[in-house]
Amino acid sequence: MRLRSPPPPPFLLPVLLLLLVLSIFMGFARAMSQSKASFKDQFDIMWSEDHFKTSEDGQIWYLSLDKETGCGFQTKQRYRFGWFSMKMKLVGGDSAGVVTAFYMCSENGAGPHRDEVDIEFLGNRTWQPYLIQTNVYKNGVGGREMRHALWFDPTADYHTYAFLWNNQQLTFMVDRVPLRVFKNNGKPNNFFPNEKPMYLFSSIWNADDWATRGGLEKTNWTLAPFESSYKDFSFDGCQWEDPYPACVSTTTQNWWDQYPAWHLSDTQKMDYAWVQRNLVIYDYCKDYARYPKLPPECSLSPWD
Ligand SMILES: *[C@@H]1O[C@H](CO)[C@@H](O)[C@H](O)[C@H]1NC(C)=O
Numbered sequence: 001m002r003l004r005s006p007p008p009p010p011f012l013l014p015v016l017l018l019l020l021v022l023s024i025f026m027g028f029a030r031a032m033s034q035s036k037a038s039f040k041d042q043f044d045i046m047w048s049e050d051h052f053k054t055s056e057d058g059q060i061w062y063l064s065l066d067k068e069t070g071c072g073f074q075t076k077q078r079y080r081f082g083w084f085s086m087k088m089k090l091v092g093g094d095s096a097g098v099v100t101a102f103y104m105c106s107e108n109g110a111g112p113h114r115d116e117v118d119i120e121f122l123g124n125r126t127w128q129p130y131l132i133q134t135n136v137y138k139n140g141v142g143g144r145e146m147r148h149a150l151w152f153d154p155t156a157d158y159h160t161y162a163f164l165w166n167n168q169q170l171t172f173m174v175d176r177v178p179l180r181v182f183k184n185n186g187k188p189n190n191f192f193p194n195e196k197p198m199y200l201f202s203s204i205w206n207a208d209d210w211a212t213r214g215g216l217e218k219t220n221w222t223l224a225p226f227e228s229s230y231k232d233f234s235f236d237g238c239q240w241e242d243p244y245p246a247c248v249s250t251t252t253q254n255w256w257d258q259y260p261a262w263h264l265s266d267t268q269k270m271d272y273a274w275v276q277r278n279l280v281i282y283d284y285c286k287d288y289a290r291y292p293k294l295p296p297e298c299s300l301s302p303w304d
């Protein structure tokens with residue numbers, strides 16, 4: 001009985017080495033081409049081009065807000081399901097009234113039938129903590145707000161914010177920690193955005209009528225312009241093609257639509273439990289004054 005497999009024939013070794021070198025090189029080339037994809041290849045400015053700028057090498061993008069206007073960009077393409085992540089650094093100092101949003105939406109505007117998934121960063125007075133507000137819309141109906149504190153200062157450095165979206169669940173991720181899990185129970189009338197492909201957006205605007213302490217804290221315009229910055233956009237999702245949509249099947253070979261993306265892993269469950277215990281400021285599923293009868297998805301368990 002042989003305990004080891006025989007050594008490969010000698011001619012195989014150089015071939016294997018060559019393959020290894022080639023695959024490393026190709027992986028590297030791919031990573032390079034991804035990170036070098038210019039803003040213009042993937043995004044359009046939605047409004048006020050003159051409030052947008054990039055670093056000299058094009059790798060960092062800045063959106064600014066002044067008394068006149070904010071600014072926003074969106075992907076050229078729509079996607080149905082996938083992984084979408086961005087590194088963002090938010091307006092520092094006194095940012096009360098200023099909201100930076102990172103979101104997905106099936107339309108360019110706030111149409112009455114849109115599906116939408118939001119991450120909104122609500123600015124604050126200097127040294128007062130930012131809040132992160134998330135929300136989900138289906139067919140124009142929202143009201144699924146949650147608010148969380150963060151465990152770091154989002155204005156001091158770049159952090160990764162991401163959506164992991166498939167037909168089983170939508171996970172809002174912050175630096176790979178699942179901040180929020182929104183479940184689909186698979187029933188046809190469930191409240192889960194899964195039919196419409198969505199664009200990805202980001203924008204900065206003045207929301208001092210509601211954002212900070214419910215609108216009590218007003219934007220201090222003498223500090224304008226307010227600036228949020230972005231880098232390392234990355235995504236892996238299904239690009240929608242009209243008129244023959246490519247993303248109609250719900251079973252795919254993609255990692256973002258496999259078992260590990262349909263459920264939290266054990267490590268993620270520990271992180272998520274920690275988030276639930278320490279960071280939740282508001283949860284619509286606990287707001288009985290607002291919803292005497294809670295929306296049905298509130299009974300779905302994020303632990304499943
Ligand atoms: C801003 O800071 C105040 C005081 O710490 C806090 O009550 C509030 O929740 C913070 N965030 C927002 C968005 O109001």
Ligand SMILES: *[C@@H]1O[C@H](CO)[C@@H](O)[C@H](O)[C@H]1NC(C)=O
Nearest residue numbers: 094125218219220221222223
């Ligand atoms: C607005 O910012 C300016 C410049 O820092 C400061 O002097 C002023 O007191 C601030 N106003 C308010 C209402 O906080």
